[in-house]
Amino acid sequence: MAAVVFIAAFVRGFSGFGYPVLLVAAGALVTNPVPLVPVGLLGDMLIGVTLWRSARPYVDWPTMIRLIIGAAVGLVPGIWLLGLIDDDMARLVVSGMVLLAALVMLGGWTLPGRAGPSMTIGAGFVSGLVTPAGVAGPPVVTLAAALGLAPLVFRATLLAYFITLNVLAMGQFGLAGRLDRETVIAAALSVPLVLLxxxxxxxxxxxxxxxxxxxxxxxxxxxxxxxxxGRALL
Structure with a gap:
């Protein structure tokens, strides 16, 4: 898992996406992936903070706020639902979401036309709902592509969103009692590997x-x- 943390962070630095989903997908091969989600969220937040200073002037704040409003609502049922399932079911759910997200990203699918405020809030809700499974990115990336934002604004707005989402998610995990001692230790140990x-x-x-x-x-x-x-089904 230490190697996975490093490789996932490398991918994030190279391509601009993928740290939480790679970490959780690889973790599903050897263990219950659910406790790894806070580790992935913390690492992604650290990466985002290192890029925040240069990105801040380009953030589209109205879009970011609408996304966060939706995500804040979706987080609560998402964490509650994922907490009701056992290891194999968690592996099945997470792996299925990872596969779906990968297919969406590979196909380059985008929403037709320009998305309005209600659709932006809806995309945030879906992103928040699936954040506990480590796949919060595809819904908002798809939405942001439909908004026709300039590249710098696109990246900065998503960066601001994910930093805020990760803070909210960590708070929700704490309130739900999902941040145990082992998770906190794993998150702390991952920091040097994530940054490097x-x-x-x-x-x-x-x-x-x-x-x-x-x-x-x-x-x-x-x-x-x-x-x-395959591991969950066989």
Whole structure:
């Protein structure tokens, strides 16, 4: 899992996405993935904070606030529902969501037309609902693509959203009693690997082909999801 943390952070630094979902998908192969979600959220939050200073001037705050309103509502039932299932069912649910998210990202699917405020809040709700499974990204990435935001605004708005979402999610996990001693220790131990991996990934991204690497990463996600589904079903 230490190697997975480092590789997932490298992927996040290189391609701009994938840390929580990669961590949880790989964890589903060897253990109940649910306790790994807070570890992934903390790591993703740390990566986001390191990029916040340069991104802050470009945030589309109205869009970000609508997303967070929806996510805050969706988080509560999401955490409650995931807490009702056992290890194999958790592996099945998480792996299925990872596979679906990978297929959406691989296909490059976007919403038709421009999304309005109600759709933005709805995308935030879906993202919050699936945050406890570690796959909060695809709903809001799809929504942001439909808004027609400029690239810098697109990245900065999502960065602000995920930093805020991760803070809310960690608070909800704490209130739900899902932050036990082992989870906190694992999160603390992951910090150096997360920072080093994301830093190296960002350096390697200079002059590289991120689109090709993104496709390869999604393929790895799909493979892990299929293996996780097999372990849960057999």
């Amino acid at each position: 991996g994301s830093w190296w990934g960002a350096r390697r991204a200079v002059g590289a082909n991120p689109a090709r690497f993104r496709t390869l990463t999604i393929g790895v996600l799909m493979a892990m999801a299929v293996i996780g589904l």
